[in-house]
Amino acid sequence: MTLKGKRILLGLTGGIAAFKAAQLVRSLAKAGCDVRVVMTEAACRFITPVTMQALSGQRVYTDLWDPSLPDNMAHIELSRDRDLIVVAPASADFMAKAARGLADDLLSTLVLARRCGLLLAPAMNVEMWQNPATRRNVKRLRDDGVVLAGPASGDQACGETGMGRMLEAEQIVAEVEAFFQPRLLTGMHVLVTAGPTVEPIDPVRAITNASSGKMGYAVARAAREAGASVTLVSGPTALEVPVGVKRIGVRTAQEMFDAVKRSVDGADIFISVAAVADYRVASASAQKIKKAGRKGMTLELTENPDILAYVAGLKKPPFCVGFAAESENLAAHAMEKRSSKRIPLLAANLAQEALGADDNALTLFDDAGEHKLGRGPKLDQARKLVAHISAMLGKKGKAGRAQA
Ligand code: C5P
Numbered sequence: 001m002t003l004k005g006k007r008i009l010l011g012l013t014g015g016i017a018a019f020k021a022a023q024l025v026r027s028l029a030k031a032g033c034d035v036r037v038v039m040t041e042a043a044c045r046f047i048t049p050v051t052m053q054a055l056s057g058q059r060v061y062t063d064l065w066d067p068s069l070p071d072n073m074a075h076i077e078l079s080r081d082r083d084l085i086v087v088a089p090a091s092a093d094f095m096a097k098a099a100r101g102l103a104d105d106l107l108s109t110l111v112l113a114r115r116c117g118l119l120l121a122p123a124m125n126v127e128m129w130q131n132p133a134t135r136r137n138v139k140r141l142r143d144d145g146v147v148l149a150g151p152a153s154g155d156q157a158c159g160e161t162g163m164g165r166m167l168e169a170e171q172i173v174a175e176v177e178a179f180f181q182p183r184l185l186t187g188m189h190v191l192v193t194a195g196p197t198v199e200p201i202d203p204v205r206a207i208t209n210a211s212s213g214k215m216g217y218a219v220a221r222a223a224r225e226a227g228a229s230v231t232l233v234s235g236p237t238a239l240e241v242p243v244g245v246k247r248i249g250v251r252t253a254q255e256m257f258d259a260v261k262r263s264v265d266g267a268d269i270f271i272s273v274a275a276v277a278d279y280r281v282a283s284a285s286a287q288k289i290k291k292a293g294r295k296g297m298t299l300e301l302t303e304n305p306d307i308l309a310y311v312a313g314l315k316k317p318p319f320c321v322g323f324a325a326e327s328e329n330l331a332a333h334a335m336e337k338r339s340s341k342r343i344p345l346l347a348a349n350l351a352q353e354a355l356g357a358d359d360n361a362l363t364l365f366d367d368a369g370e371h372k373l374g375r376g377p378k379l380d381q382a383r384k385l386v387a388h389i390s391a392m393l394g395k396k397g398k399a400g401r402a403q404a
Contacts, residue, residue, distance in 0.1 A: 004033075008084050013093070039107075042091070079111075079113055087118070088166065118146045126161070126164045191230075192220045193271075199252055211274070215360060216232070216271075217232070217234075217242060222379065224245050231267075232246065253305065273323045319345075322341055325349055330363065331365075344367070345388070347365075348362065366388075
């Protein structure tokens with residue numbers, strides 16, 4: 001687990017989203033973080049320090065003038081051994097303060113005195129988020145190397161709808177994990193396909209496969225963590241879109257092909273994880289096919305476009321990575337596939353082990369031969385794949401995100 005042993009200072013400012021911080025502190029602690037909580041006066045109006053104390057298993061700090069701290073220098077002591085300060089919720093007021101370097105309470109003082117990174121999870125009304133003053137503050141914070149996690153768009157506690165909703169606790173945990181990943185693909189555009197395709201037989205029936213999309217979504221997340229801008233063309237899945245990833249939903253192989261053709265311009269890397277149906281029904285029925293007296297039936301299939309081969313065959317193709325799910329003879333099939341599709345890198349796995357599972361054991365095939373990634377969660381496998389791609393592209397990454 002990437003967060004094990006990480007020392008986090010979690011700051012809460014005043015906002016109704018403070019209730020999500022209870023889940024956040026719990027999840028961070030469960031992931032193995034050492035979490036110290038600091039709350040502003042306004043945060044204490046929304047959720048009590050007792051709740052945060054019980055969930056973090058640590059004393060909660062609220063006061064800049066706490067005489068029980070050594071030398072009464074809480075703003076130094078509390079931030080010195082931390083790997084990251086996370087402020088969630090980060091109110092518009094707090095962001096304004098942090099952007100200007102004000103330090104008039106414990107949390108803002110700690111933020112100003114920090115040596116570690118700062119990640120803010122904004123939470124505010126849509127008008128506040130869109131206000132030019134907040135826009136200015138967001139830009140200034142980003143310029144200073146502060147990481148913003150969210151906000152998301154949706155229903156707000158005030159009854160309005162729009163940008164400003166704080167991310168959910170698990171999404172913030174994912175953003176904290178991302179913070180600690182090496183930035184191996186900064187500035188690159190990565191196009192990923194994921195999931196199954198669904199090829200209609202008639203309006204209610206279809207040919208599909210058992211791909212869950214988990215591997216492709218993990219690859220999209222890992223690429224984005226590495227600093228890339230990521231477009232994910234996805235067949236139908238029940239998965240949540242990783243934060244910061246642009247998803248284009250499709251159903252059929254033809255739709256996936258069209259979406260890839262529209263998105264491939266400017267892509268530096270194309271990672272084709274989708275389990276694309278090789279064939280579709282030649283002429284899908286417009287009406288539901290009736291059983292009526294049939295003893296059997298034959299469906300005529302026609303070949304789908306090979307999306308990966310098309311992209312690899314472009315005049316100036318992006319760096320192409322294929323996936324192969326085989327049921328036997330993994331290495332032989334994988335090597336044959338890599339050369340027939342003329343791609344520099346192919347990731348192979350056994351279909352019976354990989355499809356729908358949370359773990360995987362990828363083997364990578366490139367010009368240098370075979371590289372086994374070992375068995376592990378799909379996100380770990382995806383991160384290793386990203387590291388391999390980056391090494392092949394000769395890009396050197398910087399450990400962690402830019403720190404303020
Ligand atoms: O030939 P096969 O389907 O086994 O190749 C698998 C690789 O090719 C995967 O990367 C898959 O995403 C891609 N593919 C594709 N379009 C197809 C079939 C497969 O992009 N029609």
